[in-house]
Amino acid sequence: MIKLATVSPCYNEEEVLCHSVERLTSLFDGMIAEGLISSDSMMVFVNDGSRDHTWEIIRELHQKNKFVRGINLARNVGHQNAIMAGMMTAKDWADAVITIDADLQDDIECIPQMVKHFEEGNDIVYGVKVSRQADPLMKRLTAQAFYKMQSSMGVESVYNHADFRLMSKRSLDMLGTYKEHNLYLRGLIPQIGLQTTTVDDVISERYAGSSKYTLSKMLKLALNGITAFSVKPMYAILYLGIIFLLIAFGIGIYVTHALITGTAVPGWSSLILSIWLVGGFFLISLGIMGVYIGNIYAEVKRRPLYHIAEILS
Secondary structure, eight states, X not given: OBOEEEEEEESSOTTTHHHHHHHHHHHHHHHHHHTSBOTTOEEEEEEOSOSSSHXXXXXXXXXXXXXXXXXXXXXXXXXXHHHHHHHHHHTTTOSEEEEOOTTOOSXXXXXXXXXXXXXXXXXXXEEEEEEOTTSOHHHHHHHHHHHHHHHHTTOOOOTTEEEEEEEEHHHHHHHTTOOOSSOOHHHHGGGSOOOEEEEEEEOOOOXXXXXXXXXXXXXXXXXXXXXXXXXXXXXXXXXXXXHHHHHHHHHHHHHHHHHHHTOOOOOSHXXXXXXXXXXXXXXXXXHHHHHHHHHHHHHHHTOOSOOEEEEEO
């Protein structure tokens, strides 16, 4: 039997915590009865600088429930860093770690199957979304567009996989050697290279409250995912620059011909259009380069990803 730990990042999740612990406890009891996991397995909740009573509830649940452990971060560091903090702490407590969001919208019935795949020799088991009907339409469309764009940019990742996965202690030790500041775990973990497999993940509706993963946070994650693993946007700027030079050369030939033949018509429309077009191109180019430079700036400072204020073990 393996010693299992689930790790769930929490940011203002007071409305769902008790319900989620109740569901996971029932699952753990069943898996222990089946001999899949040991009785000293655990569920670890990482409080990511919540402004509500999330940490107080985790404390209470820790006292009442033998499975519950808690990690309280000193400040809000974001979803990816909170997951990393939980995994790097829990890997010293367990044989395998499963990351799952505290709202349990991912299918927890996949967890026994993940454990069986782990026992078969897989170090990483990805939960792949086969149905997202519970997600809002806009979230489904933007997520699918992002996965396709990410693939076209050459980023190695698992299609329709978020952060619901099992990782062995060995794979977590390897992950700990990566020192990126701008974490994008969905692109980083496939680079480890150990044996992997997948399980089908059917997303369910949220029990209470609303998702804390706002559109701006998703866009930031998507931008990090592309700029941290692909230089294709930089090459795209180069190719666009060549195209603009060719267009300018063509315009130059046309203007010269018009002057020679006397067919040139005075006007400012084409001039203004050209200024806006070229100006927009340069601003976009500077913005993309700025993102890369900003990422380099964050990386070279080597600041810690998180600080743990308290651990309930």
